[in-house]
Amino acid sequence: xxxxxxxxxxxxxxxxxxxxxxxxxxxxxxxxxxxxxxxxxxxxxxxxxxxxxxxxxxxxxxxxxxxxxxxxxxxxxxxxxxxxxxxxxxxxxxxxxxxxxxxxxxxxxxxxxxxxxxxxxxxxxxxxxxxxxxxxxxxxxxxxxxxxxxxxxxxxxxxxxxxxxxxxxxxxxxxxxxxxxxxxxxxxxxxxxxxxxxxxxxxxxxxxxxxxxxxxxxxxxxxxxxxxxxxxxxxxxxxxxxxxxxxxx
Amino acid sequence: xxxxxxxxxxxxxxxxxxxxxxxxxxxxxxxxxxxxxxxxxxxxxxxxxxxxxxxxxxxxxxxxxxxxxxxxxxxxxxxxxxxxxxxxxxxxxxxxxxxxxxxxxxxxxxxxxxxxxxxxxxxxxxxxxxxxxxxxxxxxxxxxxxxxxxxxxxxxxxxxxxxxxxxxxxxxxxxxxxxxxxxxxxxxxxxxxxxxxxxxxxxxxxxxxxxxxxxxxxxxxxxxxxxxxxxxxxxxxxxxxxxxxxxxxxxxxxxxxxxxxxxxxxxxxxxxxxxxxxxxxxxxxxxxxxxxxxxxxxxxxxxxxxxxxxxxxx
Ligand SMILES: Nc1ncnc2c1ncn2[C@@H]1O[C@H](COP(=O)(O)OP(=O)(O)OP(=O)(O)O)[C@@H](O)[C@H]1O
Ligand SMILES: [Mg+2]
Numbered sequence: 001x002x003x004x005x006x007x008x009x010x011x012x013x014x015x016x017x018x019x020x021x022x023x024x025x026x027x028x029x030x031x032x033x034x035x036x037x038x039x040x041x042x043x044x045x046x047x048x049x050x051x052x053x054x055x056x057x058x059x060x061x062x063x064x065x066x067x068x069x070x071x072x073x074x075x076x077x078x079x080x081x082x083x084x085x086x087x088x089x090x091x092x093x094x095x096x097x098x099x100x101x102x103x104x105x106x107x108x109x110x111x112x113x114x115x116x117x118x119x120x121x122x123x124x125x126x127x128x129x130x131x132x133x134x135x136x137x138x139x140x141x142x143x144x145x146x147x148x149x150x151x152x153x154x155x156x157x158x159x160x161x162x163x164x165x166x167x168x169x170x171x172x173x174x175x176x177x178x179x180x181x182x183x184x185x186x187x188x189x190x191x192x193x194x195x196x197x198x199x200x201x202x203x204x205x206x207x208x209x210x211x212x213x214x215x216x217x218x219x220x221x222x223x224x225x226x227x228x229x230x231x232x233x234x235x236x237x238x239x240x241x242x243x244x245x246x247x248x249x
Numbered sequence: 250x251x252x253x254x255x256x257x258x259x260x261x262x263x264x265x266x267x268x269x270x271x272x273x274x275x276x277x278x279x280x281x282x283x284x285x286x287x288x289x290x291x292x293x294x295x296x297x298x299x300x301x302x303x304x305x306x307x308x309x310x311x312x313x314x315x316x317x318x319x320x321x322x323x324x325x326x327x328x329x330x331x332x333x334x335x336x337x338x339x340x341x342x343x344x345x346x347x348x349x350x351x352x353x354x355x356x357x358x359x360x361x362x363x364x365x366x367x368x369x370x371x372x373x374x375x376x377x378x379x380x381x382x383x384x385x386x387x388x389x390x391x392x393x394x395x396x397x398x399x400x401x402x403x404x405x406x407x408x409x410x411x412x413x414x415x416x417x418x419x420x421x422x423x424x425x426x427x428x429x430x431x432x433x434x435x436x437x438x439x440x441x442x443x444x445x446x447x448x449x450x451x452x453x454x455x456x457x458x459x460x461x462x463x464x465x466x467x468x469x470x471x472x473x474x475x476x477x478x479x480x481x482x483x484x485x486x487x488x489x490x491x492x493x494x495x496x497x498x499x500x501x502x503x504x505x506x507x508x509x510x511x512x513x514x515x516x517x518x519x520x521x522x523x524x525x526x527x528x529x530x531x532x533x534x535x536x537x538x539x540x541x542x543x544x545x546x547x548x549x550x551x552x553x554x555x556x557x558x559x560x561x562x563x
Contacts, residue, residue, distance in 0.1 A: 056438065082440040096431040107428045110421060111440035161440065 007070055009034050009165050009196040010055070015064035015074075017054055024050040026220035028064070032165075037187070037197045039211035039228060043241055047220040048200045049091055052167045055198075056088050057081040068165060083113060087163035091170050091200075093150045095157070097143040101134055104142050104153050108160030128156040132186065148179055159190070166190065169200045184209050208232070216240065265408055272397035280396050282513065284468070287403035288461055289509045291410055292482070293489040293501035295457040298414050299450045301495035302426035308483045309348065309364035312371050313341050313455045315478035317462025319375060322388040322472040330392065334463055341459025342452050344371075349448035365483070372478035379474070387473035394467040402464045410457055414498040417450070426450055484527065485512065492534045494541025503542040 008031040015028040025047045032038040040048050053059040055066055057078030066074040073081050087108070096104050105125045109116060116124065129135050132152040137145070142153055151171060158166060172183050184206055191197060191210075201207050207214065207228060214231040216224040218240045224231050231237060271283050292310060300307055320337035328336065352363050379385055417423045425446045428436040436443050462477070469476060485508070493504030508530075516523050538545060 058434065077442075078434075078437040079440050079442050082438050088438060090434075094432055094435050096428060096435065098431050099427070107424070107435070107439045110424060113440075115421075157435075157439070 007034075008032060008067070009036075009069055010038075010198065011065075011067040012055070013065045013067075015051070015054060015066065016062045017050055017059060018062055023220050025054060025061075028217070028220075028222055030215050030222065030225060032196055032198060034196055035191060035194050036212045037191055037199055037210050039207045039214035039231075040198055040200045040217065041202075041207065041214055041231075041237075042217035046217040046240075048217060049169055050220075051217070052088060052169055052198070052200060055081075056086060056167060079111075082161065083111075085162075085164035086167070087158035087161045087165075088167035089151075089154045089158055089169060089171050091173075093147070093154050095142040095145070095150050095153050097141070100139045100141050101129065101137045101145075101153055101156075102139065105129065105156050105160045108157035109162070112161050124160065128159055131159075131189075132156045133182070148175060151175075155186075159195075164196060166195050166197045167200075168197060170202060171199075172201060172203050172206045180206065204232070261408075261411070265404070268404055269401065272400050277396070280400060282510075284396065284400050284403060284465075285513065286506060286509050287400065287407055288465060289486065289489055289505040290502050291403065291407050291461050292458055292486045293493065293505040294407075294410050294414065294498070295454045295461075296486050297490045297493075297495035297498070297501040298410075298417065298457075299447075299454040300490065301497070301500070302423070302430045303447060303450070304430045305353070305447070306361045306487065307364045307451075308361060308480075308487065309367050309455070310458055310483040310486045311478055311480050312364075312368040312483075313345065313458035314462035314465075314482055315368070315371065315375075315474075316341050316344055317459035317464075318466040318469075318472060318477040319462075319474075320459075321392070321463050321466035322390055322477070325390055325392040325466070330394070333392075334460060337459050337463035338456050342456045344459075345452040345455030346448060348455075349451040350444070353444060353447045353451065365480070368478055368480055368483065372474050375474045375478070387471055389471055390467055390469060392467050396468070399464060399468060403461070406457070406460060406464065411498065413453070413457075417453070418498055422446060422449060481524075481527075484531075488527070488531050488534065490541075491531075492538065492541055494538075494543025494545075496540065497543040500541055500543035 011031040013029045015025055016023065017025045028047075028051060030038070040051065042048055050059065054061050054074075057073070057076055057080070060075050064074060065072050068081070068084055068086060071084065073084065073086075096107060099107070102125055105128055106121065109121055109124060129138065132155055134149060134152050134156065137149070142150065145153060155168075155171060168187070171187075172180060175183055180203065187197065187199070187210055199207070199211060211228045213226060214224075214228050215222050216231060216234075216237045223240060224234045224237050226234075272280055274280070292314070296307065296310060299305065317337045317340075320340055321333055324333050324336060348364075348367060352360060355363060376386070425436065425441045425443075428439060428441060429443050429446060433443055466472060466477075489504040489508045490501040491504065492508060493502060494500030511530075512523075512527075515526055519526065534541075540547075
């Protein structure tokens with residue numbers, strides 16, 4: 001886990017964003033090394049989704065730098081950031097309801113440069129459908145999918161771009177225990193492929209199983225950072241979560 | 250698949266060849282009607298090319314139609330006809346580019362209101378220019394273009410629009426527009442330059458509308474701003490495209506043909522209450538056919554194919 005020896009995939013410094021008087025992200029800084037899974041934790045409303053929105057270009061930061069593989073992307077249009085190798089999923093699942101599963105995944109890869117040859121693109125779509133567990137659902141309209149399958153499809157679309165950095169916003173929320181186990185294995189396999197991941201998650205079992213390091217936010221500020229086990233037993237963190245959740249296995 | 254395309258092209262060419270003979274019938278009334286039909290078919294199809302996939306409702310049709318008509322009024326006697334058309338198309342594209350860049354960041358109802366206001370703005374600009382600079386309020390159009398010429402030009406434009414629409418629908422740009430229509434945030438995160446894609450298609454669609462205005466202009470011998478920029482056209486085209494179904498290339502024509510005939514009848518019979526009737530028709534369409542005639546056809550065809558599938562399974 002030594003970041004110093006390699007360039008960080010994501011490096012954030014002094015990031016700030018306010019909505020009126022509410023400072024949703026306040027002087028946030030952290031860095032994520034190649035192939036690492038970084039957990040982004042914190043109670044409801046602590047600014048996790050806002051941080052992801054700033055990184056992916058949905059929102060413009062008021063201040064701060066965001067470096068993606070060395071390049072400052074703060075304030076860049078989100079389509080440019082996407083083309084630089086960043087992909088994400090959304091806390092409220094977003095799939096293209098009027099299209100079938102194939103087209104949903106195709107949307108993820110069709111606009112990346114250089115463009116893939118058609119045969120190769122089709123092959124990648126097949127592989128992804130299989131990988132997220134949607135094999136055979138090719139022509140099924142996204143609107144007909146169950147909640148969990150919509151989540152799978154959204155992840156497949158994000159992966160279609162072949163991202164270097166993947167932002168997952170509570171992708172494991174709302175899964176039953178067996179689905180959760182499958183989901184954890186899937187994310188672990190992404191790490192094995194060398195994809196760097198920032199994982200916003202409330203499911204502590206998943207955080208323990210997946211994250212190399214974590215940072216914890218509270219009211220827009222970072223209140224803890226370090227190896228997952230250390231952070232989860234940190235007194236300040238436990239207090240931020242009001243006792244219960246963080247120690248819950 | 251390619252056999253289907255070949256068959257379809259042959260059919261389209263045959264229809265085109267047949268339609269080219271309409272002026273030879275020698276009936277002035279039918280020719281005038283055929284011109285109206287083609288005019289609205291092209292306008293509604295061009296409207297649907299942009300508004301269908303993006304779901305941005307534009308009321309700027311009249312603005313571009315008027316720019317085309319006015320270009321002819323000003324340049325018709327000065328330049329050879331092909332150059333007049335070319336100039337009109339270029340002007341339409343430039344106006345559309347500027348408007349697109351400044352408004353396509355707006356969403357929903359703001360875009361609708363802006364495009365409606367745009368028509369009025371351009372009309373007032375033309376009035377101001379004519380009154381203060383050229384010191385005329387209307388212009389006579391003296392160009393050597395017959396009704397049959399107008400018809401044939403519109404027919405060629407119709408063919409061009411369908412070909413263009415088909416090519417775009419199969420292109421990466423067409424796919425990008427569909428993704429934008431589904432979810433603009435997702436589109437951006439897929440790496441789509443959404444502003445460019447929207448402005449590009451808006452411009453293509455507007456250029457076609459401008460050409461229609463230019464081609465139609467010689468039909469009047471006298472043009473003034475209130476004739477060229479008649480905002481009824483925007484509403485009629487919108488209603489036609491929605492009735493036909495704007496999410497398909499061949500949708501708007503299914504609305505343009507019956508409604509042109511109906512409007513022709515109504516405006517002759519009830520000239521005073523025409524706009525009220527128009528409003529009622531609009532409400533009925535939105536209420537009863539949210540996805541237009543094209544949507545109805547699709548529903549019927551999936552229902553029948555579903556039945557055959559069940560039969561095969563049984
Ligand atoms: N677009 C916005 N406009 C105004 N306020 C916002 C906006 N987005 C977020 N906020 C506010 O910023 C704060 C942080 O919200 P954010 O969604 O980042 O929290 P979160 O950590 O993701 O919470 P959760 O765990 O519930 O998803 C909240 O108080 C929220 O109301
Ligand atoms: Mg959130």
